[in-house]
Amino acid sequence: MANITETIPNDTEIEAMVTPRNKRSAEIIERKRQVKRRLDDYLEQAELRKNLDDELF
Structure with a gap:
């Protein structure tokens, strides 16, 4: 069975993407x-x- 792992990018990698x-x-x-x-x-x-209108009626 294959072992699949997902990695979460760190802040530096995220910053580089954006x-x-x-x-x-x-x-x-x-x-x-x-x-x-x-x-x-x-x-x-x-x-x-919408919430205010709902409260009034």
Whole structure:
């Protein structure tokens, strides 16, 4: 029977995976983070509004 092991990357390896290789890549990554942050904020607000509406009725 085969012995399969999974390794979890350490912090250095993770950082190397997400570190941009040039200025354009850094801009793209930052833009994606900003969009994700805005989407998370929007979804959180929508959930709060829904919960408030449920409590009122």
